[in-house]
Amino acid sequence: MSTDRYVSPLSERYASREMQYIFSPDKKFRTWRRLWIALAETEKELGLPITEEQIEELKEHADDINYEVAKEREKLVRHDVMSHVYAYGQQCPKAKGIIHLGATSCYVGDNTDIIIMAEALEIVRKKLVNVIAELAKFADEYKALPTLAFTHFQPAQPTTVGKRATLWMQEFMMDLEDLEYVKGSLK
Structure with a gap:
């Protein structure tokens, strides 16, 4: 399954490739990761014990989303955001504990919707x-x-x-x- 574009009969007929990408899973979950990086950077600035090494690890894996891990985890927890927090944490073991720290699901969900x-x-x-x-x-x-x-x-x-x-x-x-x-x- 392609994850770099939104797929529906209407989008395949009428939407540009550019617009399909904006509503794609890749765009959505990469934006979640960008938001989690911004959250970690801001929390570090505010004095939370977050290291530059953790932030760099998050940045290294911002675009290589491990969909299969998230998909399998969602079967267990039935929560899309927590499934992707878990999947990201699998790629970033040093930063695992700070991903989504202090945030609600609305932080990534609502902000991503507005950005899109x-x-x-x-x-x-x-x-x-x-x-x-x-x-x-x-x-x-x-x-x-x-x-x-x-x-x-x-x-x-x-x-x-x-x-x-x-x-x-x-x-x-x-x-x-x-x-x-x-x-x-x-x-």
């Missing part, structure tokens, strides 16, 4: 900005090309193709504003 959402929104934002830019070029190129406007799917007064494109752009601009608001309000 922020990264996914940034991909959508970039694509939206590109669509708006392309529509602006299109609108400018066809600003004088006459066409028939429609209202309620009925022919109406004359307009231009460029003018119609600006109306599409307006919709995308509202989407961009909403996206920027949501992205800016993530905690």
Whole structure:
């Protein structure tokens, strides 16, 4: 099974490889490990008895996730976070006792969700900005090309193709504003 991308019938048909990776197990569990490293570094700064050697050991294994160990452990404990704490500890015996020290499951779960959402929104934002830019070029190129406007799917007064494109752009601009608001309000 591939762990570097999110898999579903919809994602396989419609999502970019980049977006599939953001929602993949690899991204999720690597982010958990990055958060555990950040937690250990911060706890060390605050005076807890955590050594640089332990932190370096965590960093050495941040990306080589031992999925099979976590999977087997989850069968016993029925807890995804504790299964991955155990699996990480198997790779990092010196740091085993400090992984997830003082944290709740929400620390990695909720923060990872926010990180993933922020990264996914940034991909959508970039694509939206590109669509708006392309529509602006299109609108400018066809600003004088006459066409028939429609209202309620009925022919109406004359307009231009460029003018119609600006109306599409307006919709995308509202989407961009909403996206920027949501992205800016993530905690």
